[in-house]
Amino acid sequence: MRTTVDFSPLFRSSIGFDRMLNALETASRVETADNWPPYDIAKTAEDDYRITMAVAGFSHDELGITQERNMLIVSGQKAGEDKGEYLHRGIAGRAFQRRFEIADHVKVVGAGLFNGLLTIDLKREIPEEMKPRRIEIAADRAMPKSATKKIEGEKQAA
Numbered sequence: 001m002r003t004t005v006d007f008s009p010l011f012r013s014s015i016g017f018d019r020m021l022n023a024l025e026t027a028s029r030v031e032t033a034d035n036w037p038p039y040d041i042a043k044t045a046e047d048d049y050r051i052t053m054a055v056a057g058f059s060h061d062e063l064g065i066t067q068e069r070n071m072l073i074v075s076g077q078k079a080g081e082d083k084g085e086y087l088h089r090g091i092a093g094r095a096f097q098r099r100f101e102i103a104d105h106v107k108v109v110g111a112g113l114f115n116g117l118l119t120i121d122l123k124r125e126i127p128e129e130m131k132p133r134r135i136e137i138a139a140d141r142a143m144p145k146s147a148t149k150k151i152e153g154e155k156q157a158a
Contacts, residue, residue: 037076037096047124051100056116057093063118067108072100074120105130 039053051074055063058076066073075097103124110121 036092036094037098039098041100044121047126049106049122049124051120051122053098053118053120054116055113055118057091058113058118060113063113065108065111065120067102070102070104072102072108072120072122074098074100074118 037053037055039051042050042052044050051072053074055076058078062076062079064073064075064077066075075095077095078093102122105126106122106124108120109123112119
């Protein structure tokens with residue numbers, strides 16, 4: 001049984017989180033039947049991730065990986081149709097396109113295909129200016145001039 005979640009209270013009380021809330025809303029609507037090809041997402045280190053997809057029957061020429069702004073798109077298209085007569089066909093060879101919403105500053109650093117598994121390595125690289133930094137507080141440093149002028153202005157106004 002699947003329950004739907006109403007995100008409208010979050011839209012009313014948050015500013016600047018539109019993309020994240022839209023992603024949550026979209027994820028809540030995704031059909032569970034859309035599960036091919038199967039995949040895993042693993043966190044391999046503090047800022048490293050790996051997507052592993054089971055793409056048996058596809059060669060590296062038949063697969064494509066594209067990174068657009070905050071979207072990673074993995075697609076597969078068989079080169080030619082097998083004309084054989086099948087008594088049973090259990091190996092899926094249909095075309096697919098799988099989309100992954102990725103966060104800001106996450107980049108694809110490599111991909112490989114081995115034994116029918118496509119692995120895609122990702123790394124979050126936060127720019128230096130966005131990382132937290134410690135501000136030293138000087139014990140005997142005079143008050144900044146802008147603060148001194150503001151205090152003097154408040155004293156004169158009173």
